[in-house]
Amino acid sequence: MPDKPGVYMFLGDKEEVLYVGRATNLKRRVASYFRNRPTGGDPRIREMVGLAVKMKYCVTENVLESFILEANLIKKYWPKYNIKEKDDRSFIYIIIAKADYPKPIIARGKDLEKFPSGSADIFGPYKSLRIAGEILKIARRIFPYSICRPNQGKPCFHYQIGLCPGICVGAISKKDYQKNINNLILFLSGEKKRLIKKLAKENPKQAESLKHIRDASLLIREDDGEGEKMNRLEAYDISHFAGKETYGAMIVFSGGEENKNEYRLFKIKSAPANDDLAALRETIERRFRHKEWPAPDLIVIDGGRPQVLAVSRVLRDNNIKTPMLGISKLGNDKLIFPIGTKKSFQELAEASKNILLRARDEAHRFANFARKRRKKIDMGL
Template identity: 50%
Template sequence: MKSITKKIPNKPGIYWFSKKGEKIYVGKAGLLKKRIASYFRTKDPRIFEMVGEADNVSFKKAGSVLEAVILEANAIKKYLPKYNIKEKDNRSFVYLVIPKEDFPRPFIARGREVEKYASKNNVFGPYQSYRILKIALNLARKIFPFGMCRPNQGKPCFDYQIGLCPGICVGAISKKDYQKNIKNLTLLFKGEHKRLFKKLKKTDPEAFYALKHVQDVALISNSKIGNWKLKIGNSVQRIEGFDISHLHGSEPVGAMSVFINGEADNSKYRLFKIRNMENKFDDMAMLSEILERRFNHDEWGKPDVVLIDGGRNQITAAKNVLAKRNIFVPVIGIVKILGHSGSAAEGDKLYFQNTKPSVKKILLTSRQVLQQVRNEAHRFAISFQRRKRKI
């Protein structure tokens, strides 16, 4: 059985150990080959017992780690593998609950609570970790925004201001449009991913792209964020990402995302409406404007790395702004490289200028975090554009 690992790809997905065709354990992985191979090297007596009982191991690839997390939960619910159930009683599992209301506010329930919600709500799970489900839900919320506030409460909530709530608090979204987001969220957590992708490709290309290329290292066991903290020490704690968004020159806006120790800090995100409309078709001029305005705020602190959505020209423009203020931190460019089918190639191209080799090495090995920084700045800018279109 150990020899099967040679045929397994290092892609996200789920795997299962079987005995006489019956699944006895289901798991998820960010890297299938690496994860499955680890079972044959372990000295943990519980895992040793399970592997010894199994006579086969199989896998199913997923489009992302988020998809793998959801597939794992659905497989556990369907097959009730004995080693998954043995690890926990039902009380220690967690479930996603989406109320059947006009403006539902999804929440997470413990296993001991789930029975009281089952009849009047949509319930998804079981999930083995509250933390993982919380991260998955937050990640999904960035693609399909939903509110955690009271509908029509009269004043905008904080999540509305950072693009996570579509505005149920201030009546900025209709019941029909809100239910579309909830329907997509439901399809996602049901595991009906092919149906969802097909639908989004026709109706919402931005959401289709975001879901197709979603990455969140915190969803992976032995998270790379933990490794990130171990590797960098105190050299790279705060990364700021910048993105420009506009619709054919109208309503141009710059967005700033902030990651602290490899994790997003939404409270520090900022939007910059472009003031000099003579530059509305000049991305580098707009980038220079938002950087000048950002670095007028000493009270926000100084980043250890600035990440720009763009290449060498954008890096030069950014460095010129920072140099005027005697700020000398690494400025990195990131450019999406498309494959033959138009999909994103694995790992976008990174551009460096005069970056210390030690810092460059850290950042090159933490590419997924940099992709997240860029994706968050882009999402934040786009969410603002969407709100403006609805007004």
């Protein structure tokens, strides 16, 4: 069983699908079904595992695709133990009703009767409103859609930030808008490979975006039931100017995206020149004096074991429980964890390594940008 995102199915003795589930890490998630049985855990799950004689799984390229595939398989097989898990009228669906300018909406199962057969494309069931909302949020970055009125005279807010193709100001024809919605429908149907092939000819930029989906906002800890979103990630790097001044750079990712309004630069005051460990300790200490700033869900450090140890001590001395890790360039971008880090957290971090590397690189870029800007100021440029 691989340490990758994907979907798994438990089958009964007649090859019937008993249960469909998904995981950020298939190996860890599937193994959890066979721990602490038969006395622990959900009785419904114990019953299902007792009846299962076979298991199948499918690896997906990312976490987002595992949610989409899970929903499509539940819809296809309607497994007994998925339905037992929840009243089918309370499941969540994404609905795109046929219209001149269609737009996705999120609805509960009890609302499906409002959409007669053939009047809408329906995707789901999803297990929570949050999951469906995050899927649409990610999809909209690639396939912008409108929730405004056609030709309303002035551009809507979403048009100004690139999430609306512009029906509000007549910037897109009805035909081209529908083509974009059709691509969104293919995406939600799990037809990613077919869609990439199609877009490679029609819109190479969209095809590239589809290949490199940023879905960190969907990373969850399956052991925590509904899951906990890794919403705020902070990454740190140290930069020097002319061997005299040292700066600590802090960047923030919110929901997997750069949140540049939250970036901060700390001019190091007490650490000796060229002592990166002392500068890093000072940066972290000063950051956590700001109680008014949102607390991070994860701290990423550009560095190896010495840097991780230094930051761990600062966090421990200040009774800060935020998980952290380092990324070592010398170790081919190996993830370095503090002593005692839970294996489940390490596996979650490995599964989301791409976003962690992006954060590390962005911290390095921001630190160097600040150094170059200071140099220009000193030179009068």
